[in-house]
Amino acid sequence: MGNLKLQNLTRAAKIRIGLLILTLILPFFPFVTDYMLHIAILIFLYMILALGLNIVPGFNGLLDLGFVGFYGIGAYTSGLLTYHFGLSYWVIIPLAFINGAIWGILLGAPTLRLTGDYFAIVTFGFSELVVLFLTNEIWLTRGPLGLPGIDVVSINLSLFGGPKWEFVGELPYYYLAIVMVLVTVFVMYRIQDSRLGRAWFAIRDDEVAAVSCGINLLGYKVIAFAISAAFGAVGGSFFARWVTFLSPDMFKFWESFLILCMIVLGGMGNIWGVMIGALVLVSLSEILRELLPLLGLPVEVRFLAFGLIMVLMMRYRPAGLMPIPAVAAKMRAGRIKRKKVKATVGMKQ
Amino acid sequence: MTPILEIKKLYKSFGGLLALNNISFNINRGEIIGLVGPNGAGKTTLFNCVAGIERPTEGQILFANRDRTISISGKKPEAVTALGIARTFQNIRLFDNLTVVDNVKIGRHCRTRSLFFGAVIRNRFQQAEEKEIAESANQFLEFAGLKGRGEEIASSLPYGDQRRLEIARALATEPHLLMLDEPAAGMNPQESRDLMDLIRRIRDKGITVLLIEHDMKVVMGVCERVVVINHGEWLAEGKPQDVQNNPKVIEAYLGTGAAGAA
Numbered sequence: 001m002g003n004l005k006l007q008n009l010t011r012a013a014k015i016r017i018g019l020l021i022l023t024l025i026l027p028f029f030p031f032v033t034d035y036m037l038h039i040a041i042l043i044f045l046y047m048i049l050a051l052g053l054n055i056v057p058g059f060n061g062l063l064d065l066g067f068v069g070f071y072g073i074g075a076y077t078s079g080l081l082t083y084h085f086g087l088s089y090w091v092i093i094p095l096a097f098i099n100g101a102i103w104g105i106l107l108g109a110p111t112l113r114l115t116g117d118y119f120a121i122v123t124f125g126f127s128e129l130v131v132l133f134l135t136n137e138i139w140l141t142r143g144p145l146g147l148p149g150i151d152v153v154s155i156n157l158s159l160f161g162g163p164k165w166e167f168v169g170e171l172p173y174y175y176l177a178i179v180m181v182l183v184t185v186f187v188m189y190r191i192q193d194s195r196l197g198r199a200w201f202a203i204r205d206d207e208v209a210a211v212s213c214g215i216n217l218l219g220y221k222v223i224a225f226a227i228s229a230a231f232g233a234v235g236g237s238f239f240a241r242w243v244t245f246l247s248p249d250m251f252k253f254w255e256s257f258l259i260l261c262m263i264v265l266g267g268m269g270n271i272w273g274v275m276i277g278a279l280v281l282v283s284l285s286e287i288l289r290e291l292l293p294l295l296g297l298p299v300e301v302r303f304l305a306f307g308l309i310m311v312l313m314m315r316y317r318p319a320g321l322m323p324i325p326a327v328a329a330k331m332r333a334g335r336i337k338r339k340k341v342k343a344t345v346g347m348k349q
Numbered sequence: 350m351t352p353i354l355e356i357k358k359l360y361k362s363f364g365g366l367l368a369l370n371n372i373s374f375n376i377n378r379g380e381i382i383g384l385v386g387p388n389g390a391g392k393t394t395l396f397n398c399v400a401g402i403e404r405p406t407e408g409q410i411l412f413a414n415r416d417r418t419i420s421i422s423g424k425k426p427e428a429v430t431a432l433g434i435a436r437t438f439q440n441i442r443l444f445d446n447l448t449v450v451d452n453v454k455i456g457r458h459c460r461t462r463s464l465f466f467g468a469v470i471r472n473r474f475q476q477a478e479e480k481e482i483a484e485s486a487n488q489f490l491e492f493a494g495l496k497g498r499g500e501e502i503a504s505s506l507p508y509g510d511q512r513r514l515e516i517a518r519a520l521a522t523e524p525h526l527l528m529l530d531e532p533a534a535g536m537n538p539q540e541s542r543d544l545m546d547l548i549r550r551i552r553d554k555g556i557t558v559l560l561i562e563h564d565m566k567v568v569m570g571v572c573e574r575v576v577v578i579n580h581g582e583w584l585a586e587g588k589p590q591d592v593q594n595n596p597k598v599i600e601a602y603l604g605t606g607a608a609g610a611a
Contacts, residue, residue: 187469194468202455205444214430214459326446326502
């Protein structure tokens with residue numbers, strides 16, 4: 001790694017490193033309040049979730065409306081394991097990952113044979129089932145009373161004679177969330193440029209051609225669904241230890257839809273696009289929450305605003321803010337063609 | 350010498366329509382064989398049955414994979430590909446949003462193994478495999494005459510090159526039998542000549558080629574044997590010239606009475 005000099009880096013790499021450094025020093029700017037850090041953590045959390053969900057619609061072209069189910073499973077896995085057994089968060093992360101993946105396989109294996117909309121309906125049903133389970137199985141989840149008093153994340157070095165350090169306030173969570181986002185992005189990039197990722201892209205582009213290249217459709221879709229669910233669950237596990245309180249109504253269908261909107265807004269299948277989608281929608285939601293009461297409108301109006309944004313996106317940029325390269329190339333070609341048509345029409349007049 | 354593919358009394362019905370009606374013929378190892386017939390004769394249905402995309406209603410398809418003979422009727426398409434039968438499609442089916450080289454890399458799928466952990470950890474096995482995939486993908490591109498086009502987006506290629514790319518992708522699965530569905534459709538004379546040359550070079554690598562084609566110049570120029578089907582039934586079989594002069598074949602293409610006129 002000796003050749004890591006600034007002038008050797010591409011412009012995109014410089015921008016990325018700059019953004020990372022800015023993110024890392026952000027909490028030390030004087031104008032940054034705890035509330036802003038809270039929003040930033042929320043953005044990071046939704047980035048993890050959106051990147052996880054992105055695997056299914058973005059990489060595989062399957063509509064998934066039940067992602068929040070896995071988020072909920074991860075959150076309650078984390079919450080209950082902490083509540084009953086006092087497990088450390090660092091042990092819970094892999095457990096939540098595995099538990100999410102197991103539920104992804106359990107739901108995906110029988111249902112991924114369904115095509116398109118039918119599959120979407122099944123996933124929707126699943127997420128509703130999760131909410132009903134969490135609400136009604138009071139012996140396990142305390143139902144609508146919620147699960148309060150979950151321990152905060154801590155780094156316990158007492159086994160090695162070191163100190164025990166508990167995460168107090170937003171700042172430690174801010175950095176923990178950054179690390180989790182970075183790991184997620186790293187995994188996504190690695191997958192994208194691998195045999196597994198190519199198989200998914202093949203399925204997304206043409207299932208019949210994929211199958212005749214020897215790709216087992218069901219198998220790869222189940223893998224995709226499991227990994228997606230696992231990242232959802234990891235996001236949930238963080239959420240539980242961050243807000244330290246869980247209740248079933250945090251995992252309503254609305255959340256699935258919001259995460260899906262982030263992907264569509266940012267550009268389905270594009271890792272950077274998806275993260276930008278999360279950034280835009282979470283910050284917009286918070287800005288509107290402040291702004292709407294000033295205008296004398298109820299805060300629920302922000303859902304209307306989201307709907308309007310999605311309609312406008314579909315009309316003007318259907319591939320999202322940052323589409324995947326081939327889609328971008330096609331859109332450019334379309335625009336050039338349209339311009340040419342306009343030009344010839346103009347000449348005739 | 351045992352045939353590489355034996356089709357025995359194959360039937361396929363879609364509801365009341367009998368798309369394949371008692372078709373039997375053999376494909377010998379190392380030959381270029383043409384499958385011709387008027388539109389709607391059942392050629393593509395036959396392809397789909399062999400490739401595992403359609404399940405034959407009745408009958409057997411036997412594939413001689415090296416020394417063993419296996420029945421492949423009703424096997425899943427990915428299993429058929431893994432056994433060594435690759436195909437192209439009548440209406441080109443590329444992975445449009447991916448680069449040319451990625452299309453061919455996906456063809457290597459059934460000969461490689463890495464999965465999630467390999468992708469994330471990039472262990473030595475995965476790195477070696479990925480290197481092999483990249484190298485062989487470039488070799489197949491070069492073989493198909495697409496050298497240096499690897500980074501273009503597949504859908505941006507001209508039509509003839511898209512056909513070649515589909516062939517390169519099929520070759521990347523290392524088939525023993527390659528099935529081409531109307532490879533010359535929409536090609537100009539020069540492109541068809543190049544295509545015929547490519548088909549011969551594929552055969553010279555030891556791959557048997559089964560070809561559906563409407564362009565008689567290509568069929569006559571490249572096929573060693575031709576099987577004619579019509580209305581899902583076997584009609585004739587033999588050397589291209591003989592088949593071309595067969596009155597039954599002329600009738601099938603041009604209608605009753607045309608045989609006398611010809």
